[in-house]
Amino acid sequence: MANCTAIIVGAGRGHRFGGPLPKQYRDLAGEPVLRHALRAFASHPAVTQVIGVIHPDDRDLFEAAAAGLDIAGHTPGGAERQDSARNGLEFAAGLAGGAPDLVLIHDAARPFVSHCLISG
Known part of the structure; x- marks a missing residue:
């Protein structure tokens, strides 16, 4: 089975959304x-x-x-989204087992992703 890593990018501040918290931490x-x-x-x-x-x-x-979920870890984001994605890729390559065979990159502020979509 392939080593598949999901990178959830959530370093944005959500200024356009407004409010006291970035949207990825708002209650839903x-x-x-x-x-x-x-x-x-x-x-x-x-x-x-x-x-x-x-x-x-x-x-x-x-x-x-992330409490109680099986998460490999987290890493700081970059100045722009592409920098954050790169940081995630570099972090993934440094985990036990080396670089993953397959990488999925998903935005943290998009909560309605299904197993069917992930299996794609």
């Missing part, structure tokens, strides 16, 4: 938006590891959102 059905996305990938049978890419100031928020 009793949980942070980010948790819905993390859970979808962490519970998928083909995904071997899930990585969060986060803003350095959001470590506590991320850890609370």
Whole structure:
């Protein structure tokens, strides 16, 4: 079976969205938006590891959102989304087992990803 890593990019600040928290940490059905996305990938049978890419100031928020889920770790985001994705790829390559065979990159603020879509 291929080593499949999901990188959930959530380092943005959501300034256009407004409010006290970035949108990935806002409540949706009793949980942070980010948790819905993390859970979808962490519970998928083909995904071997899930990585969060986060803003350095959001470590506590991320850890609370990811509590109890099988997450390989998190790494800081970059100045732009593509920089954050690269940071996630570099982090994934440094995990035990080396670089993954397959990488899925998903936005943390998109909670409605299904197992069917992930299997794609």
